[in-house]
């Protein structure tokens with residue numbers, strides 16, 4: 490039977506302390522015990538249902554974690570203060586001194602910087618590979634490799650990972666496949682396809698209102714228990730805990746994610762098709778011209794589409810900046826990093842979200858100066874948006890004409 494992630498979220502029922510339709514927020518950092526013995530047992534991890542201290546867990550965080558685990562089809566999940574607050578403990582929990590990671594080379598700049606510049610301090614080395622070439626992934630594995638790391642849809646180049654293929658490699662070599670699914674919530678379910686751990690930056694589509702940072706790690710009960718262990722758990726000891734007030738607001742936003750993803754995908758697909766027809770160099774996994782279009786199709790859950798992210802290349806950074814400024818001036822979106830907002834957001838990744846990646850490596854991976862990354866918003870009238878955006882492109886000489894002009 491097909492996996493239905495939105496049904497899994499919807500089927501969870503929580504009530505507040507006084508029968509409220511939303512669960513009560515746990516407004517406490519610490520919890521009382523009726524007996525000293527129960528407190529001791531809780532420290533030892535042997536008092537189910539007891540709360541100790543909110544860096545470890547809190548009722549509000551557990552509710553949100555449970556809903557995200559249901560969405561991803563994992564036993565459980567641990568929410569964190571940011572996406573990086575999910576990524577870094579996972580990698581430090583799975584790897585120690587002398588270990589090795591094979592990672593996609595097109596990943597979020599912060600993750601790249603962590604693997605390239607930070608983990609070598611602990612003698613954890615990373616090989617960056619073209620994740621779309623399974624033979625180069627396998628060739629990079631050494632006897633010290635512990636983790637295969639990728640994003641289902643990569644930031645910012647929108648490369649698509651073959652999760653089933655990567656899972657088979659991970660299994661053969663006894664590695665953990667860790668997938669950052671931030672760009673494709675609901676559309677792709679990595680664990681159902683064979684991944685071991687799924688991470689999200691909740692800051693993006695899942696929360697959807699650009700008012701907080703947050704993250705989640707979805708995995709087995711055993712792995713999440715390890716992360717929370719008071720003696721050697723990376724989430725517990727590094728301390729990137731989400732606040733309960735935030736957990737409760739993210740949970741409320743999560744309930745509309747299925748509707749928002751459909752609209753993000755519909756709008757992005759509309760713009761991508763029309764931009765491409767106008768002759769713009771457009772990358773969107775929903776376009777037949779995308780090298781992994783069929784792969785995405787084979788992995789996706791029906792209904793949620795190919796996501797809200799697309800890129801165009803307008804030739805130079807100067808043109809990209811002019812266009813973004815003009816589009817912002819005409820209220821077509823904001824010149825801002827991040828993604829998953831109701832409003833379209835655009836940025837030039839080479840000088841912003843991927844600036845941690847050195848220029849020569851950006852070139853090698855195909856990240857060009859004129860690239861603009863769009864997170865397409867929830868616009869009610871996407872045809873009007875298309876016409877206004879391509880008007881800007883004609884005025885700046887990026888396009889000679891556009892189809893909207895010919896029709897009118």
Ligand code: PLP
Nearest residue numbers: 571572573597644671690692703
């Ligand atoms: N993963 C991806 C794909 C991202 O785009 C980002 C942030 O831009 C992160 C992780 C990090 O998330 P956060 O900013 O919530 O720490």
